[in-house]
Amino acid sequence: MIIDVIYAAYLRDYKVYLKFDNGAEGVVDLNHFANRSGVFAPLKDLSYFRLLECSKQLGTICWPNGADIAPDRLYELMLEQKQTIKPTSITFAE
Numbered sequence: 001m002i003i004d005v006i007y008a009a010y011l012r013d014y015k016v017y018l019k020f021d022n023g024a025e026g027v028v029d030l031n032h033f034a035n036r037s038g039v040f041a042p043l044k045d046l047s048y049f050r051l052l053e054c055s056k057q058l059g060t061i062c063w064p065n066g067a068d069i070a071p072d073r074l075y076e077l078m079l080e081q082k083q084t085i086k087p088t089s090i091t092f093a094e
Contacts, residue, residue, distance in 0.1 A: 003021060004020065005018050005020055005074060006019055006056075007019040008053070010050045011027060013046070015027050015029050015030075016028050016052065020075060028078045030049075030069070043063065051063055060074065061074070
């Protein structure tokens with residue numbers, strides 16, 4: 001099944017609120033991506049991590065340096081972390 005991220009917002013730390021095109025939504029903690037090297041190395045800096053965007057073209061989140069995470073992996077992480085939520089129960093960073 002192909003699933004796309006249609007909305008993403010930084011929350012706090014390495015937590016991101018995601019909404020998928022199948023109606024699922026929730027929070028994903030991406031802290032383990034901040035410990036990787038290569039294209040993910042800049043994500044160690046939270047100020048850089050916060051620059052994430054939802055790319056309609058790619059159907060996932062990405063950063064200015066070209067780093068992105070496969071949408072199906074994001075979906076799996078959301079389910080594994082049991083972080084599906086109602087949108088009214090989150091607080092977005094300003």
